Amino acid sequence: xxKSHKRExxxxxxxxxxxxxxxxxxxxYECNILGQREQQSPKVIVYxxxxxxxxxxxxxRGDEKILLANLTKAxxxxxxxxxSKIVICCITSHYLLPKLPYELRDRVISLVDIIFKKxxxxxxxxxxxxxxxxxxxxxxxxxxxxxxAKNYIVLPDENDQNLxxxxxxxxxxxxxxxxxxxILQDLQAKYxxxxxIAGCTEIHLLNKYLELLSxxxxxxxxxxxxxxxxxxxxxxxxxxxxxDLPNTIAAFQFLSQIFSQEFSIPQERDTCKCKKYxxxxxxxxxx
Numbered sequence: 064x065x066k067s068h069k070r071e072x073x074x075x076x077x078x079x080x081x082x083x084x085x086x087x088x089x090x091x092y093e094c095n096i097l098g099q100r101e102q103q104s105p106k107v108i109v110y111x112x113x114x115x116x117x118x119x120x121x122x123x124r125g126d127e128k129i130l131l132a133n134l135t136k137a138x139x140x141x142x143x144x145x146x147s148k149i150v151i152c153c154i155t156s157h158y159l160l161p162k163l164p165y166e167l168r169d170r171v172i173s174l175v176d177i178i179f180k181k182x183x184x185x186x187x188x189x190x191x192x193x194x195x196x197x198x199x200x201x202x203x204x205x206x207x208x209x210x211x212a213k214n215y216i217v218l219p220d221e222n223d224q225n226l227x228x229x230x231x232x233x234x235x236x237x238x239x240x241x242x243x244x245x246i247l248q249d250l251q252a253k254y255x256x257x258x259x260i261a262g263c264t265e266i267h268l269l270n271k272y273l274e275l276l277s278x279x280x281x282x283x284x285x286x287x288x289x290x291x292x293x294x295x296x297x298x299x300x301x302x303x304x305x306x307d308l309p310n311t312i313a314a315f316q317f318l319s320q321i322f323s324q325e326f327s328i329p330q331e332r333d334t335c336k337c338k339k340y341x342x343x344x345x346x347x348x349x350x
Contacts, residue, residue: 071106073296074146074170076137078111079118079153080235083264085111086271087152087289094293105296108144110137118155119196119228131159138167148172150292152264155196177288178260179208182215189286190217190250193262195228203262217254234265240272251284261287 073091077084088109096104112133121130134156141149149170151157157175160168182189191203203209203216219227227250230243247269251257261270270285 071147072145073105073107074141074144074149075107075109075152076112076134076141076149077109077152078113079115079151079156080265081111081113082235082238083267083289084109084152086268087150087264087293090267090271090290090293091296094290095296108141108146110141112137115153118153118158119194122155122158122196122200127159127162130156131162134159135163135167138163138171142167142170146170150174150289152289154202154263155194155200158197158200158202172292174264174288175202175206177291178203178262178286179206179212181286181288181291182212182260183208185286186215187258188215188217188256189258189260190219190254190256191260191262192227192231192247192250192266193260194231195224197262198224216260217256219250219254223250223253231263231265234268238268240269243269257284259285261285261289264289 075084075087077087088107091107092104115133116126116130118130121127134151138149138151147170150172151174154174157173160171160173163171191198193203197203198218204213206212218224226246230246233239234243247259251259259266261267266285267287267289270283270287270290273285274283
């Protein structure tokens, strides 16, 4: 049984890969300790387990049972440590969120939800930089807000996606950044889009490197959900906004805010089972 939490504390499920989740912890304190007493900094527990099976390999061959079992066990262990919210530092693993028990799913801050909300707020085109697992599993394409955001998300072609996947695994193992920059620049030139989505948590490492360069060369181009969480962690209760989108009512309310329109919100039904045509009808009202 999950213990009730009295204090707000963030849990981080990391190790997928370990360098990215370790860097995320560093980012949290870079964003929340400067100019303050360290005693006012966020409380964070990191559960780093690099023994998780490779997410792309396991999910693409249809072997999700072990991965789901490991994920569920780790999340329960974090909850037993009295965390208020949990960040899973692997976007490909978000494919399994709908299959988690509700009491766990309710505590997970969805990185994909953050990306969609920020994309719709900005309404600018971004190139999706993600693993091949995330692309083939259509984690973004199957999201409740895809119909509203798809015109702002550029999906690289198959050859470019293979190159991106190789780059991600190079970052995962080597942690080197300079060799990745020409790949990003070629993608920006080919698709004529400057902004990029950090659709894999390994890209957080690259984003941090680019932040150092951007201080001299201009604005950073990445929409990075881990950086967004770190910047907004001062009010952890605000992050509840990123755990609600599997709920149709929350999605309708969010769309009303973005598009300044009133939408008819479904009542008294299992919102997780709403049909796709409902979102298609909603989308048709915006175009």
